[in-house]
Amino acid sequence: MERNAKMAQNNLHVPSNVARPGDAPDFSSVPLEPAGAAARPKIDVAARETHDLSYGLIRVLDDDGKAVGPWDPKLSAETLRTALRHMVQTRIYDNRMLRMHRQGKMSFYMTSNGEEAIAIGQGMALRDEDTLFPSYRQQGLLFVRGRSMVDMASHCMSNARDNLMGRQLPVHYTWREGNLFSISGNLCTQFPQAVGWAMACAYKGEEAIAASWIGEGSSAEGDFHVAMTLASVYRAPVILNLVNNQWAISTFQGIAGGNETTFAAKGIGYGIPGLRVDGNDVLAMHAATTWAAERARKGFGATFIEALTYRGGAHSTSDDPARYRPKEDWGSWPLGDPIERLKTHLIVIGEWSDERHAQMEGEITDQVLNDLKEAEGYGTLNAAPRPDPVTLFDDVLKDMPPNLKRQREEFGA
């Protein structure tokens, strides 16, 4: 009784306005600003003047598949086809890897279904010497930078060819040659590290910059604030990206604060321009990144970009989204599928066709199957060969310390 009396007046507000299993998907709060409507300011714009950009939505591809407005990056058809190829390859690779996970060939996997335009559009707008600090869901960056799928899959299967010696969970890539930093399993830690990296670029007088990605859920970590503060204070040449795919495992963006504001608007509070961009529009992502990169290279400092998108699949192979969100919700996402949208655009401008698309998909599928098969030849999580176990004692410090030497001996090496 007393408990119930107490409960009756509980005034704690807990956000819960999201469609759950059994409900119809509800995306009424997604801003559908018309493509081409957002202004494109000068790169030296004051953060305060990006107010409208941070609450609106930068879109280039309109509903008819045309590229419109001041943010149109005017990419060549060749470049657009390359983007499409990377996106399709990412999707196919992801989905094959998912299947290989089910076959027990790796311990874990995470797809980027639905978010391909972000990594690809942004990756293509950067230079090779720019260093990337992604989260675990921007595998598209590796395709843009030309990493071999054999190597990628070898890492994921922790096999003898894994450039990380079996030390990391799948999809936590590192690729120094391609200037892709070590992906951490700890959320958001890379954000301020990217700022430090960028500061060192400025210190050395280089033109190279850094770019980092986090999810909207991760933005609640203290490291988010730390990164934004450092980027602002030292005007670091860095692009700080937040991928708002609406979900953080099972929690919706309202739990990360998205009910009360846009994420992009947080930038302004640091004196950093905030851009909210249609994350399923590869042209918009490319354009925003080009703008931000130029700003960074010219010494005007950081840009904060929120990419609005939807997580198409499960969080990872460890969860079942049917337990926390409506089935088939991805299909009703109002910003569509990024691959379809670019494909339509290319067709509309007469540079692509359904036939060519089907042919490309076929080619890529063959190549993915081929490469994954080759990778399997170097072993899988549960089938030799794999990295020599004694290497687990290496790389703790540059030179092996006495305690580890003793332990390696005890281990039997």
Next chain:
Amino acid sequence: MERNAKMAQNNLHVPSNVARPGDAPDFSSVPLEPAGAAARPKIDVAARETHDLSYGLIRVLDDDGKAVGPWDPKLSAETLRTALRHMVQTRIYDNRMLRMHRQGKMSFYMTSNGEEAIAIGQGMALRDEDTLFPSYRQQGLLFVRGRSMVDMASHCMSNARDNLMGRQLPVHYTWREGNLFSISGNLCTQFPQAVGWAMACAYKGEEAIAASWIGEGSSAEGDFHVAMTLASVYRAPVILNLVNNQWAISTFQGIAGGNETTFAAKGIGYGIPGLRVDGNDVLAMHAATTWAAERARKGFGATFIEALTYRGGAHSTSDDPARYRPKEDWGSWPLGDPIERLKTHLIVIGEWSDERHAQMEGEITDQVLNDLKEAEGYGTLNAAPRPDPVTLFDDVLKDMPPNLKRQREEFGA
């Protein structure tokens, strides 16, 4: 040679635009918005609509000592005289304590010279049941809540009457009876704790709220962001205050990000209204707090208040400001001395006089001297009595664990 070539092109931006010893103080960037100009929105205002308030400055007392504009809290002369008394008492207490520190009666001290209007104006706008989570520089709150100076000084001298048993550095007060939380030496940790406290108020259906204070320097800590995020997501009934006194020990507010934005503007990025208030105007501080408290109590959630002020003295007894800022800079601070401003106002409205003021100062000085003397009777840091040393083993856990019992025995108890 090579080094110099490298140095020549170093593009790292480090803020340094502040007057240093030998320079004339330069406060040209302090916004001198006319008193009364800022609008006073409804308490359910959307955060975005506080844009102008977060970049401007809420002021009530004008240059002639008149209270003007929609933020005038219209306090009675009696209330104003009480505020003045608290402020003068805080100043006198602080300065006597500083002297006692020099006499070796305590290990450390921190004054709030110049910032008295903040603790007093805000404290008086809150209710007794509201819980306060201050930093170490809002001792004025204790005067508002009626704590005895004998007890305050006894804590600072770690004597036998210290309610913290000598366990805390001076000025790190705790006073449960007065609903003043335990002040931490670790910066900004109290900010998210206050949010949790406020959430519990809502959970229990109480009308009580929480309020917390940090310095502008401390706002760079991750806990700042964490507090703002939680307050936003759960619409916690809390007032989050940032005291921008321009300095964090030796670093100026540009190092905390203040060159690129106002601190108040950060609120908006969380969907929390941001108010920038003249921190040396006790009426403005009172009014802003009243507004925020009503907002919190009515279920509209948190408010973020930046109080613009100037640290009149040293950071603490451990530093010498002459090494890092111009001498007598406080005197040129354009927002004046909060005590002088309230005194002038009371005189202007015919409720005070120089004579009464001098008399009050005399009375307070007597009382301070009296109380500090009485406190000394309970011991000082270096003169008995002091808390029984064996109590150092108490209160680690509710019941003393076996390891501590053994250690207490070894200690000789």
Next chain:
Amino acid sequence: MPQQNMIQALNAAQDILLERDPNVVIFGEDTGYFGGVFRATDGLQAKHGLQRVFDSPITEAGIIAMAIGMGANGLRPIAEIQFSDYIFPGFDQIISELSRLRYRSAGQYTAPVTVRSPWGGGIRGGQTHSMSPEAFFTHIPGIKVVVPSTPHDAKGLLISAVEDDDPVIFFEPKRLYNGPFDGDHEAAAKSWAQHSGGDVPDGHYTVPLGKAKVVRAGKDASIITYGTMVHVALAAVAKSGIDAEIIDLRTLAPVDLDTITWSVEKTGKCVIVHEAPKTSGFGAELSAAIQENCFYHLEAPITRVTGWDTPYPHAHEWEYFPSQARIINALQHVMKV
């Protein structure tokens, strides 16, 4: 008696706590609607309401800080940290705040917070889902540290922890959630239904904090361990032919030194087993304390079997995770003397 796995036991404990005390609240990443990535709060939001079991933003510092504020204000929060590898953004709030609040305020403010966190290795989680960071917490005055090894103890200890007026860090050996695990990763998974530790009484009961349990009596040597390693040690001893006593600490801080010294004085030999890296692991404190207290009874050097001094590897998990073979070796080593 009803059979439950450890997740069910933890879920039942929380259900009972919510039921009995309106001040109990539960929050953490994914703990609300979804019921936690390991399902330990499954169904509790639906049953007890959105305001009592809810999701938090992804901020471990915030989870701890919010728990402190709520706990100081009369609630009794159970805060979940999704993996103990992710507790470190909240470490400052634990060490500087939660653990010291009672002391620095001389008892005026206290926060009866329980921090639950899946802990330890054995699930192929790589370096960020496998850590055993208990040693750090045992070095912090002002908090208690608990690690259960069975569903029965998990429920009873969690109820004790939440009802305790001090902050408790409650580490859950995630490899034991679904069944006892004896270190043989190639064997078929076992279920708690076949294990006496899976007998979990209905309703409210407690297992006291600060009391170790002799899980196997023996006279030749003492094995001091906790968590998953209890089961690995049991299997190792069964194979070793050595009549070793096995002590499951259950509470690491304050540790039950009486039971430990009683056993080691009897056997004169001691092996300490844990998953965490050796250097400055909790085994170091155990070894030091045993040696201080049982010096004249020791017939062989106290030997530690631990994880290596490296980050927790992914592919080489089973070369890292202390094996039955390593425990048997250590037993033989101390017996050789």
Next chain:
Amino acid sequence: MPQQNMIQALNAAQDILLERDPNVVIFGEDTGYFGGVFRATDGLQAKHGLQRVFDSPITEAGIIAMAIGMGANGLRPIAEIQFSDYIFPGFDQIISELSRLRYRSAGQYTAPVTVRSPWGGGIRGGQTHSMSPEAFFTHIPGIKVVVPSTPHDAKGLLISAVEDDDPVIFFEPKRLYNGPFDGDHEAAAKSWAQHSGGDVPDGHYTVPLGKAKVVRAGKDASIITYGTMVHVALAAVAKSGIDAEIIDLRTLAPVDLDTITWSVEKTGKCVIVHEAPKTSGFGAELSAAIQENCFYHLEAPITRVTGWDTPYPHAHEWEYFPSQARIINALQHVMKV
């Protein structure tokens, strides 16, 4: 040889490092214009420029993270954490990131970061300016931990630390900044000018990491210690009439076990001294390792003299700080056997 106090020695080391390597950068709270609250970087910004020695915002997480990013990108950062009590907001960046970067990237990325931080008690700093958190860091694979006890060693070790390609946590016993302190807080302060450890050569030299130093040879017992306690132990031994050997570890991780075992095997008796709380302090690891390696030479239980298992108190600092008397007691205790 020139006489310097420890601050001057640290300042000189950093000056030399800045001079020799354009990639060395220094930052932290108040380290720039002001030169640090303890003045360890005094004058360095004026001499080397705003971009090489600068102030950071008050974010220890940011200081470490920025150092990681800069260090991975070719710089050699010296990051100051103003008090080691305040290192914990940066603890996650140290344990999850800095310490693991080399390992998890299989050597592709590394960050040669040195974190300097005033450490330890004895200055009436209360619970937030007195901590000795070294044990936490010795439990983290992938970082080195250094604690000097003289100006000479401070300079030589700091140069080694910064030139080392691994991350180093460099704890500075702040009570020793201005002079050797033997625990007698009532005696007049001593100056480094009267101490051989205050002889600090000009210019570049190194003291190797990982090597302990016998600061007093003796045959009756071994005292293993570091930091301020080296001086307290020296004074205690002088008064005790016991011919104890005193080993100053200087590097705690990786620790110089060879020197330790060599000494303990010789004396058969061992006292470990540190300021941090006893339970799971670094003394636990030392005791465990010594007992593992010197079991058959030990004639008495290894004894720990440490801070109590409480937060560091303010008024009762001298009841907390391990005293000469407690060390003498411990020595007598191990000798009684």
